[in-house]
Amino acid sequence: MTSTINPETLSGERIEELQQIAGDHMFMHAAQTNDWRGKLKVYTKGEGVWVETADGHRYLDAMAGLWYKSAGYGRTEIADAVYAQMTAIDSSPSGGATVPQVELAGKVAELYPDHGARSFFVSGGSEAVETAVKMAKKYSILNGKAGAFKVISRRYSYHGGTAMAVSLGGSPAADPMGPLMPGAIHVNNWNSYRMPYEGDPVDVAIKCANEFEEVIKHQGVETVAAMIAEPISAAFGIQVPPAEYWQRLREIADQYNVVLIADEVITGFGRTGEYFAPMNWGVQPDITSVAKAITSGYAPLGAAIATKKIADAFVGGPNETFKHLITFGGHPIAAAAALANLKIFEREDLVGNSKRMGTYLYEQLQSLFSHKSVGDVRGGLGLLAAVELVADRETKTPFPASAGLASKLPKALFDRNLVSFRAGDVIAICPPLSINKDEVDFIVSAIDGALDELESDLGI
Ligand SMILES: Cc1ncc(COP(=O)(O)O)c(C=O)c1O
Structure with a gap:
């Protein structure tokens, strides 16, 4: 899981300046300004499935940008x-x-x-x-x-x-x-x-x-x-x-x-x-x-x-x-x-890799059923998968909005170096098609850890 990304960090002052400009002058697409103002993730480097923020943190991008970075970063x-x-x-x-x-x-x-x-x-x-x-x-x-x-x-x-x-x-x-x-x-x-x-x-x-x-x-x-x-x-x-x-x-x-x-x-x-x-x-x-x-x-x-x-x-x-x-x-x-x-x-036969790694990802995701909150795992056709969380597996009842999944989960995943901003009731997984097995394992392990944290937080 090592990456050859060279750190290209920005100074704290510069990051603050960028936050100020964005907070005052930018619309983020389909996002509430109050949710990101002052803590916008500013990315400065990318290689393969990995991206790096201006403050030097490295993440695996499990969403391939917005479902598009199929060949991976840094080409x-x-x-x-x-x-x-x-x-x-x-x-x-x-x-x-x-x-x-x-x-x-x-x-x-x-x-x-x-x-x-x-x-x-x-x-x-x-x-x-x-x-x-x-x-x-x-x-x-x-x-x-x-x-x-x-x-x-x-x-x-x-x-x-x-x-x-x-x-x-x-x-x-x-x-x-x-x-x-x-x-x-x-x-x-x-x-x-x-x-x-x-x-x-x-x-x-x-x-x-x-x-x-x-x-x-x-x-x-x-x-x-x-x-x-x-x-x-x-x-x-x-x-x-x-x-x-x-x-x-x-x-x-x-x-x-x-x-x-x-x-x-x-x-x-x-x-x-x-x-x-x-x-x-x-x-x-x-x-x-x-x-x-x-x-x-x-x-x-x-x-x-x-x-x-x-x-x-x-x-x-x-x-x-x-x-x-x-x-x-x-x-x-x-x-x-x-x-x-x-x-x-x-x-690089990325389409073949999508099929092979997609099957592997889907198999590995099955282990998440050990979490009581996991109601469904979907995928199996290439590198497009999802884990759906429910308050009650029997009745498939979703969590109430007050459980705060849509804000807690992306943060818990970020804390485990995984970008998956489309995480809430459904955690979508759509990594670059160039991904390897170790990196698939990294995704599944980060979701596993984030679900541990969520379930303990919700007292499940
Ligand atoms: C199925 C589908 N159609 C159309 C669009 C619109 O594409 P764009 O955002 O590039 O305009 C999207 C965007 O995610 C999509 O998922």
Whole structure:
């Protein structure tokens, strides 16, 4: 568990100055200022799965940044690729392209199960979702469903922070938007721990998938353009569905001529042990939204990847043109970062490592059932796992807010040199795909220790 990170600490005075500026002038994303003011973690170095703060503390990042640092920190070859592109030509006149943008489109098609795929590059996950949905709507029009504008998604999912994406996600991110996008309709999400219906999990999963069909029939086939879901919902606590769920979604989409969008902003590029998660279930979506791991967060980039069938509908005359433009979408610097990142993926077999280490992580997490507070351990499909805590294992009753899990747990984990800010009722685990066994052990041991502390604090 040693790291070669050289300490690059800042003076106490400088750290205080940074705290002051941040406390007075910065919004942190989706965070209450009073929760971090004066104690903001300022990171100055990173290598592999390890990061270091300005005051010299070293942590294992069990969240891979925000679900994206798949190749790990400190990859200087990505920095070199970015430098080379920026000094050659940083961006091109409109209507043309640069070499890395073209090469990346080819590389994505090579890795994607449909090798005839075409990518629309954007700047991040929300834009990828917006692009995928807009593309699906236009495809529906071109495909003889002129009145199709409705999109079916799932409650408690997360598809991004922009207006259409917020409308599709059935989560608190909707605060304070008010009326959502007309035509956004939500169905039950898959939840393996608290299934929405009684019965055999596979039957229940199919029943959940069938809710999409019910909505299509009820709303009218001609009005529904797309259905969208995350292969594994992270927002809903890392919910891994049985293979039959996505297989049924595919059948429904085919039967009713509705575009099936997989939102793979978290799962895309290896997180589940395959380059794309539905490959685990033998399913090919029509459009896939990706971001995060495509560059491992070294530069902002996302994409809506369309299968050849969808993309070909946009080849024709002015009527077929996809009238969608985002100035910095697929920026050459980000494309260069993505290509260098994906080269590392292939050279180091990070996707294979995700599968192997994901299985090991899931096995090791089972030991946490020795804690009375552990109700469920989820994962087993690559390096995406969760531990759910409950006040009563029998009844699956959650802890009351007054137990303070969301503040106590991240602190207890930080005290054990583990970054897992997504720790509360559910402790999410999503480390870089380059992780090794010792580092997996470090994660499990830190959670074990933090649960000891929590349970003793709560008198369990
Ligand atoms: C499944 C999913 N879709 C979309 C998004 C939005 O991506 P971004 O934050 O890059 O806009 C996220 C972000 O976490 C996500 O998890």
